[in-house]
Amino acid sequence: MLAEDTIALLKKRSRGFRVFYCLIPATFSAEIAYVLPNPLFLFLHEYPRCIPLPAEKPLLSMWLAQMRDITRNSPVYRHTMQRNHLQNLFLRIAERMPPDALAATQKYSRKETLCWQFWELICRHSREHRDVQFYARQLNITPFYLSQLTKTFFNHSPKSLINRRVVPEIKTLLRYSTLTAEQIADKLHFNDPSYLCRYFRRETGVSLTAYRRQHT
Numbered sequence: 689m690l691a692e693d694t695i696a697l698l699k700k701r702s703r704g705f706r707v708f709y710c711l712i713p714a715t716f717s718a719e720i721a722y723v724l725p726n727p728l729f730l731f732l733h734e735y736p737r738c739i740p741l742p743a744e745k746p747l748l749s750m751w752l753a754q755m756r757d758i759t760r761n762s763p764v765y766r767h768t769m770q771r772n773h774l775q776n777l778f779l780r781i782a783e784r785m786p787p788d789a790l791a792a793t794q795k796y797s798r799k800e801t802l803c804w805q806f807w808e809l810i811c812r813h814s815r816e817h818r819d820v821q822f823y824a825r826q827l828n829i830t831p832f833y834l835s836q837l838t839k840t841f842f843n844h845s846p847k848s849l850i851n852r853r854v855v856p857e858i859k860t861l862l863r864y865s866t867l868t869a870e871q872i873a874d875k876l877h878f879n880d881p882s883y884l885c886r887y888f889r890r891e892t893g894v895s896l897t898a899y900r901r902q903h904t
Contacts, residue, residue, distance in 0.1 A: 689732045692843065708752055710774070714852070715892075716767075720774050722856040726811055728782045730804060738781055751777060768903075802827055803841045806834065807849070814853040816877050820846045855891050858884075862900045869896050 690696055692714065712720070721729070740748050751773070758769045796804070809823050817823070823846065824831040831846070838846050854876070861872050873884040888896050 689736050689738075694736075710755075712774070715855075716771070718852040719771055719856050719859065720778070722853070722860070723775055724778050725782050726808060727785065728778060729807070731785050732781075799837055800841060802829065802834075803837050806838065806846070810850055810853050814850055815857065815875070818850050818854060820850070823850075851891055855888070858888055858896075859892075859899065859903075862896060863903045872896075 755770070755773055758766060758773060762769050805827060806823055809826055813822070820831045820834065824834045827834065829837075834846050838844055838849060842849060844852075857876065858872065861867055861875070867875065869881040869884060873879075873881045876884070878884040878887065885896055888894075888899070892899065894902075
């Protein structure tokens with residue numbers, strides 16, 4: 689798994705080398721990541737190449753065949769099916785993570801540690817707090833310094849990372865609940881429904897009503 693700012697260079701290949709790849713837009717990756725356990729992100733950061741066991745290779749081939757079939761033959765529910773299919777793959781990797789894998793990794797610098805702590809805080813508090821100042825206070829650093837860190841290590845601003853957690857939450861509530869805009873605004877601590885609507889349209893380009901209509 690490679691991040692958007694990573695370059696992969698193929699130096700050698702075997703005679704029977706083949707490759708299948710998925711290019712995932714940032715907004716879609718945020719939807720996929722929404723249900724994944726936090727330790728998985730750190731694990732994939734340290735070990736971007738995962739080697740399947742011999743018994744898992746037929747399962748992986750079947751997964752690839754299913755992904756191709758979903759992409760080619762599921763025009764109506766393709767987005768949802770692809771998201772679920774990719775989530776299953778990553779959850780399988782999470783199931784296979786060695787318990788001591790992260791303990792054996794290199795010691796992180798203070799800057800790297802702060803970045804991962806920031807992401808942990810987002811996952812815990814994004815329903816109640818969307819302001820960068822809150823997270824900077826929790827980390828005992830300034831918002832400006834937090835911004836420098838996230839742009840260096842994640843290639844995103846703190847606000848962008850917060851939004852990548854909040855927007856999938858709103859989408860989930862729109863798709864899988866009957867909550868009104870007012871109830872969603874209250875649940876996610878927006879000041880009022882109109883602000884929630886403006887926020888969602890700014891981040892996604894569609895209104896709450898249009899999104900719910902398209903996905904229900």
